[in-house]
Structures are given as C-alpha cells and as structure tokens.
Amino acid sequence: xxxxxQKAESKIESDLEEQGWEKIDxxxxxxxxxxxxQLSDGREADYVLYSIGKPVAVxxxxxxxxxxxxxxxxxxxxxxxxxxxxxxxxxxxxxxxSSNGETxxxxxxxxxxxxxxxxxxxxTPSDISRRLALSISxxxxxxxSHTHEDTDKELWENQFEAISSIKDxxxxxxxxxxxxxxxxxxxxxxxxxxxxxxxxxxxxxxxxFVPDTEQLERDALQAFQSYDPLxxxxxxxxxxxxxxxxxxxxxxxxxxxxxxQKAHYELKENPEQCSVGEFDVVVxxxxxxxxxxxxxxxxxxxxYYDSIEIGLTATPHQKTIQRxxxxxxxxxxxxxxxxxxxxxxxxxYVIQTEATMDGIVYDGKHYSPSDFGTNVYxxxxxxxxxxxxxxxxxxxxxxxxxxxxxxxHANIIAEDFREVLSEExxxxxxxxxxxxxxxxxxxSEATLDNFDxxxxxxxxxxxxxxxxxxxxxxxxNNLVFLRAVKSSILFNQMVGRGTRNTPKKEFFRLFxxxxxxxxxxDNMFSTENIDIQYTDSEDTQDAKPTDPPKEIEDEDIxxxxxxxxxxxxxxxxxxxxxxxxxxxxxxxxxREAVTRAVNSAESIEEADIEIEKILSKEWKYFSRExxxxxxxxxxxxxFELASEIILGHNSIRQNSERxxxxxxxxxxxxxxxxxxxxxxxxxxxxxxxTISKPQLLEKPFSDYGGYDYAIExxxxxxxxxxxxxxxDRLLSMPETATTNTGDSHSTNETNYV
Numbered sequence: 210x211x212x213x214x215q216k217a218e219s220k221i222e223s224d225l226e227e228q229g230w231e232k233i234d235x236x237x238x239x240x241x242x243x244x245x246x247q248l249s250d251g252r253e254a255d256y257v258l259y260s261i262g263k264p265v266a267v268x269x270x271x272x273x274x275x276x277x278x279x280x281x282x283x284x285x286x287x288x289x290x291x292x293x294x295x296x297x298x299x300x301x302x303x304x305x306x307s308s309n310g311e312t313x314x315x316x317x318x319x320x321x322x323x324x325x326x327x328x329x330x331x332x333t334p335s336d337i338s339r340r341l342a343l344s345i346s347x348x349x350x351x352x353x354s355h356t357h358e359d360t361d362k363e364l365w366e367n368q369f370e371a372i373s374s375i376k377d378x379x380x381x382x383x384x385x386x387x388x389x390x391x392x393x394x395x396x397x398x399x400x401x402x403x404x405x406x407x408x409x410x411x412x413x414x415x416x417x418f419v420p421d422t423e424q425l426e427r428d429a430l431q432a433f434q435s436y437d438p439l440x441x442x443x444x445x446x447x448x449x450x451x452x453x454x455x456x457x458x459x460x461x462x463x464x465x466x467x468x469x470q471k472a473h474y475e476l477k478e479n480p481e482q483c484s485v486g487e488f489d490v491v492v493x494x495x496x497x498x499x500x501x502x503x504x505x506x507x508x509x510x511x512x513y514y515d516s517i518e519i520g521l522t523a524t525p526h527q528k529t530i531q532r533x534x535x536x537x538x539x540x541x542x543x544x545x546x547x548x549x550x551x552x553x554x555x556x557x558y559v560i561q562t563e564a565t566m567d568g569i570v571y572d573g574k575h576y577s578p579s580d581f582g583t584n585v586y587x588x589x590x591x592x593x594x595x596x597x598x599x600x601x602x603x604x605x606x607x608x609x610x611x612x613x614x615x616x617x618h619a620n621i622i623a624e625d626f627r628e629v630l631s632e633e634x635x636x637x638x639x640x641x642x643x644x645x646x647x648x649x650x651x652x653s654e655a656t657l658d659n660f661d662x663x664x665x666x667x668x669x670x671x672x673x674x675x676x677x678x679x680x681x682x683x684x685x686n687n688l689v690f691l692r693a694v695k696s697s698i699l700f701n702q703m704v705g706r707g708t709r710n711t712p713k714k715e716f717f718r719l720f721x722x723x724x725x726x727x728x729x730x731d732n733m734f735s736t737e738n739i740d741i742q743y744t745d746s747e748d749t750q751d752a753k754p755t756d757p758p759k760e761i762e763d764e765d766i767x768x769x770x771x772x773x774x775x776x777x778x779x780x781x782x783x784x785x786x787x788x789x790x791x792x793x794x795x796x797x798x799x800r801e802a803v804t805r806a807v808n809s810a811e812s813i814e815e816a817d818i819e820i821e822k823i824l825s826k827e828w829k830y831f832s833r834e835x836x837x838x839x840x841x842x843x844x845x846x847x848f849e850l851a852s853e854i855i856l857g858h859n860s861i862r863q864n865s866e867r868x869x870x871x872x873x874x875x876x877x878x879x880x881x882x883x884x885x886x887x888x889x890x891x892x893x894x895x896x897x898x899t900i901s902k903p904q905l906l907e908k909p910f911s912d913y914g915g916y917d918y919a920i921e922x923x924x925x926x927x928x929x930x931x932x933x934x935x936x937d938r939l940l941s942m943p944e945t946a947t948t949n950t951g952d953s954h955s956t957n958e959t960n961y962v
Contacts, residue, residue, distance in 0.1 A: 213272035220310030238262035266304040277307035321346035336486030348412030361438035374539040387533035392705030413489035557775035578693035582618025591625035607686035785839040868938035899936040
C-alpha cells in the first residue's frame with residue numbers, strides 16, 4: 210500500500226522530471242536530482258538538486274496533509290550543512306524548497322531577496338543557472354545610488370518620482386507593486402527607463418512586458434527596440450528585446466514583450482515550454498481587465514511566474530490595488546497631468562437623441578443598446594450625429610474616432626457617416642475618408658497606422674474595442690460615443706484615447722450621443738471605488754441576431770433633442786449658464802480670498818493663477834480653461850470675471866482699454882510703442898490708478914528696459930505727452946476708481962476687487 214509520504218514523493222519527482230531534472234547519482238558531475246542524500250552531520254535531505262555536479266537546492270518533502278511552508282526551516286537547516294556558506298554567509302546552496310506534492314514554497318537564500326513564497330512548480334535547471342548570475346543585494350545598492358540622471362536624463366518629473374517609488378518598494382522587499390498614471394503621462398517610457406536600470410544593476414536578468422492589446426504590444430516592442438535614452442547607450446546596443454514568439458524560437462532575450470492573452474494561451478496550450486523562474490520581473494501594462502480571478506482570468510499568467518510584478522495603469526480599482534497587496538506606491542492622476550501640461554483637457558458636447566444608455570423605443574417596441582447593429586439599425590441617429598459633429602468640428606483636417614456597440618453597428622455607422630459627410634463636405638472618396646477598425650477588418654493594422662497620420666486617410670475611424678484601450682493616436686481630436694459603455698474602467702480608458710498631448714493640440718472634443726457622460730459623471734478619471742458590474746463582454750454584444758435586423762430607414766425616427774457644449778459639475782454635465790452660475794456662487798463664497806489674491810497680484814496672469822487655485826478647491830473642474838470657455842466672450846480672464854461678479858462692473862478695465870484706444874487714435878504709434886501703452890492698461894488695472902513715470906522703474910516695465918528705455922522709445926511722440934493723454938482719457942471717463950495726477954501715487958480707498 211502506498212503511504213502518503215510516497216504519494217507526495219511521486220508527485221515531486223514527476224514535477225522535477227517535467228521541469229528537466231533527471232535522477233542522478235550525487236557523486237556525478239551531471240545536472241539532476243538525488244534522493245535521500247546523506248549530509249556531513251549524519252542527517253538526510255529528502256532531495257538535493259545539482260547543476261553540473263554542484264549542489265544548488267535542497268527539497269524537503271512532506272505528506273499532503275502538511276503545510277510545506279511550516280517545514281521550510283528544516284530545508285534551510287540542511288542548506289547550512291551543504292557547501293561553505295556562500296549565500297548570506299550561512300548557506301551552501303542558493304535555494305530551498307518545501308513541497309507536499311500539491312503545494313510548494315521556495316526561499317531564495319541570497320542576500321537581499323524577498324521572503325519565502327508559494328510557487329506553481331520547481332525551477333528548471335536553466336532557471337537556476339540564470340538566477341545564479343543575478344546579484345540581488347548589489348543590484349539593490351546600485352538602484353539606490355543611481356538616479357534617472359544616470360540612465361535617462363529626459364524623464365519627466367512624474368516618471369522619475371514613479372521609478373523612485375518603485376525602487377523604494379523593491380528595497381522594502383515588496384513583490385507586487387502598483388503605479389497609477391494618467392493616460393498620456395508616460396507609462397511606457399517609465400517602463401523602459403525602469404527596465405534599463407533593473408538590467409544594468411544586475412537585479413534582473415530578464416523582464417517580461419505584458420500589455421493587453423496587440424497594438425500596444427507592437428508599439429511597446431518598437432519602443433523598446435528604438436529606446437535611446439539621453440546620457441546612456443541605445444537600449445538595443447546593450448540588450449535584446451523580442452516578441453514572445455521570437456523569444457520562444459530563439460530562446461534568448463533580455464526583454465520579452467507579449468500580450469497577456471498570448472502569454473495565457475501559451476501557458477494553457479504549451480505548458481512544457483513555460484517555467485516559473487524564466488522571468489525575474491513582470492511589468493503588467495494596463496492589464497486591468499480579467500486579472501482579478503487568478504484561476505480563470507488572465508491573472509493566472511501573472512501568478513504563474515515567480516517574479517516581481519509591477520503593475521502600471523491609468524484606471525486603478527480597489528480590486529487592482531488588492532491584487533498588488535495594497536502596495537499602490539505612486540499615483541499621478543489626470544488632473545495632475547493636466548496641471549503639468551502632460552495631457553490636454555476635454556471639451557464635452559452633448560448631442561441628445563432619442564437613443565440613450567437604456568436603448569430606444571420604436572413602433573411600440575423597446576430595443577436595448579445591445580440590439581443596436583444586430584436587431585435594429587437606426588440610420589437616422591447616425592446621420593444626425595454625423596451632421597452635428599461636422600457642424601462643430603473641422604472633420605476634414607482633424608481626426609475623429611467613433612465608438613460603436615459592436616462590429617455590425619460599426620459597419621452601419623461608417624456607411625451612414627460616409628453618406629452625410631460626402632454631402633456636407635463634398636468628399637471625393639468617402640470609403641477612404643471613413644473606415645472601420647475592428648477585429649474583422651483584414652487591414653485593420655494598416656488602417657490604424659494611417660489613422661495616426663493626419664496627412665492620410667481615414668480622417669474618421671469607427672471602432673468597437675481595437676482602439677478603445679492602450680492605443681496611442683496622439684493627434685486624435687474628436688471622440689464620438691454611440692456606444693452605451695457601462696464599465697467605468699473601460700469608459701475612462703476610451704476617453705484616455707483623446708487626452709494625449711501634441712504640440713498644436715490644445716484640447717479634444719468628447720461628443721456624447723447616448724448619455725455616457727452623466728452615466729459616468731461620478732467616476733470620470735476616478736475608478737478606484739466603482740462597483741464592477743459590467744465586464745467588457747457585456748459592454749459589447751457581437752452575437753449575431755436570431756432574426757434579420759429591423760432596418761429603420763424612415764427619416765425623423767430619431768431626433769436631436771438638444772445640442773449643447775457641456776460643462777462638468779458635481780451632479781453631472783450641464784449647459785454653460787448653469788456652470789457659470791455655479792462659478793459665480795463659488796467666487797461669491799470665496800469673496801475675501803479672491804479679493805486678497807487679486808490685490809496682491811502683480812499681473813492679471815498671476816491673479817488668474819491664484820483665483821484658479823481658490824476655485825479648484827471648490828470643484829476640480831473649475832479651471833480657467835472651462836470657465837473662460839463658458840463665460841461671455843468679452844471676459845478674457847478670471848480676474849475680469851471675479852471683478853464683474855464682486856463689484857457688478859469692470860470699470861477700470863473698460864476705461865483703461867478705452868483710454869488706450871483714444872491714445873492710439875490720436876498718435877501714430879509704432880508696434881512696440883503700442884505694446885507699452887498696453888502695459889499702461891495692465892498696470893492701471895492692477896494698481897487701480899493712473900500711470901506715473903516712477904512706475905516705469907518697476908515691473909513689468911523694468912523687464913523691458915524701464916524708464917530710460919521708455920524715454921528713448923517715446924522720443925516721437927514725447928513720453929510725457931503719451932502718459933498725460935492716457936491719464937486724461939482715463940480720468941475723464943465715468944465710474945473709475947482711480948485718482949492720481951502728475952508723478953505722485955494717489956488712490957482712493959475703494960478696492961477694484
């Protein structure tokens with residue numbers, strides 16, 4: 210009868226042989242395992258692993274009812290007897306294992322390594338040989354003493370801060386580390402710079418970079434292979450980067466790039482080619498989908514490898530944070546990136562139709578969003594949306610991405626957009642101007658490459674999932690939502706396609722044609738605390754209809770209920786009047802702080818910065834960009850808006866501008882002289898007084914040569930005449946708060962603000 214111990218040993222030996230360890234005699238110079246090895250102190254180790262005759266690991270075997278972790282110390286005791294204490298000054302082998310045949314744990318006895326942990330199988334001989342070449346302790350020292358200046362001098366501050374946080378976590382022996390950074394704020398560059406340091410330090414010898422889309426995989430592979438950091442050799446001069454298939458064929462690489470789907474398939478279909486120790490670090494880029502369930506989801510891939518796991522995401526969720534053992538070491542959100550000009554703001558437009566997040570009712574029947582494109586085609590909605598988008602955006606010179614519910618829906622939308630845009634814009638080749646980018650398109654990769662180039666067609670792309678996450682189309686100007694996406698994580702990823710910055714891109718437009726903005730208003734760029742109720746498969750329904758779809762060709766079946774630019778408030782997205790009203794209330798409620806900020810500012814620009822800081826504490830979207838976009842066109846600064854709200858008028862600004870116009874009409878001034886008169890206006894508004902010659906010794910005039918330069922500049926006409934003319938016009942106008950004559954400063958006690 211087989212004992213429990215024998216059952217455990219049988220499974221252990223089977224796993225060892227699957228991983229490439231053959232049964233050998235410990236006296237040989239071969240690679241393999243020996244059983245019941247007598248030690249010098251008379252004790253017996255259950256198993257010892259040898260690499261070319263040298264002992265490299267001890268295995269303690271226990272029956273299935275025993276917890277292997279509780280018996281790892283016994284293996285450590287044996288490790289002290291073997292060899293000469295080369296590891297941590299005590300142990301003669303670098304690794305010890307404890308296993309009951311079902312569960313096993315490993316402890317790396319080298320100095321500086323992480324604590325003992327459970328693994329899925331034994332290391333292969335090549336895993337151990339490769340890991341013996343690493344230097345964890347000295348690698349940590351190297352990482353601690355080297356900054357981004359030593360490897361990549363062009364890192365942004367947020368990237369440098371993120372890498373520093375990751376290295377601090379490694380010093381603390383953390384095995385799972387999470388960094389969240391807004392889409393467009395440089396996660397891939399961060400990953401490349403971090404990988405360079407990990408390899409240079411000797412802390413890691415092979416890194417697996419795991420994105421979750423094929424396009425991101427291609428982009429990342431190219432990025433690593435062409436990475437040329439300022440201050441260091443090109444990455445490709447030092448290290449080999451390969452795709453997963455090429456790595457399997459050639460067997461060597463320092464960096465391997467693979468989608469998590471491909472790695473999952475490989476692990477499932479070709480487990481004999483995978484080993485738990487073949488990667489030292491795994492960087493999971495935007496692997497927010499399907500990683501929570503380790504047994505059934507893609508998280509099984511990340512769990513399989515005995516590696517340090519570093520997660521990068523723009524949309525962290527509590528489940529993600531929990532996966533990384535709450536080691537959320539760095540966060541850099543959209544609003545921080547916006548403040549640092551790393552991303553661009555969005556300008557929302559609502560095109561409200563009868564089609565909503567709940568679907569549409571036609572002819573007494575309700576159709577859900579999952580019916581769009583499968584059980585019902587509503588051409589009228591697509592055509593009206595296309596016309597509205599063309600009226601608002603410069604579709605011919607900008608790039609527009611339309612999100613559809615499913616592939617059939619995408620095809621129908623593309624046809625309807627072609628029809629409308631060819632009429633509205635007189636397009637020569639509408640089939641090239643508007644194209645789909647979906648998994649069914651044979652040339653989707655080429656289409657996407659063309660879409661990334663503003664010089665080529667298509668100008669409008671319709672997609673479902675292929676361009677919804679992880680795809681970098683920097684010039685993208687317009688996002689059009691005809692898809693009722695209900696996953697907040699996916700929605701934020703989709704919005705992130707527009708946030709990426711380019712030199713001439715000031716903002717992107719978000720066209721909400723189905724109600725997604727108010728559906729997700731509480732979770733816009735904030736996903737940590739949402740309830741995960743919808744998976745991606747629930748958001749997109751690609752199942753074919755059971756009956757032929759109802760094709761609604763009738764005109765005016767749908768209608769544009771309302772079209773307006775939208776502005777974010779705490780309770781949802783509203784029209785400009787309501788937004789400005791809320792801004793006005795915020796200024797009134799902070800009257801004293803706003804007044805102090807303005808009176809202490811030396812320029813309108815400085816006053817605007819201080820007012821924006823005050824208002825943003827009330828609501829994160831009370832930014833200068835949004836406010837000035839919503840207020841009447843004659844308001845050009847938060848300073849002017851605050852002045853109007855608090856005083857009810859803007860007399861000094863208006864009168865100063867009129868004084869300038871009068872002077873310009875009376876005298877023929879050069880362009881530079883006109884610029885100085887404009888500075889008179891700014892100074893009069895800030896100081897709430899007329900201009901005097903002593904002021905020309907101060908800022909802003911001192912920055913442009915001051916009083917002496919002004920005398921030289923205004924030889925014709927005379928400087929005194931210009932100042933007198935400006936002050937006379939200013940003082941002669943009604944409702945001013947200024948009283949100053951000649952060269953002396955004098956003002957009444959009435960503050961402008």
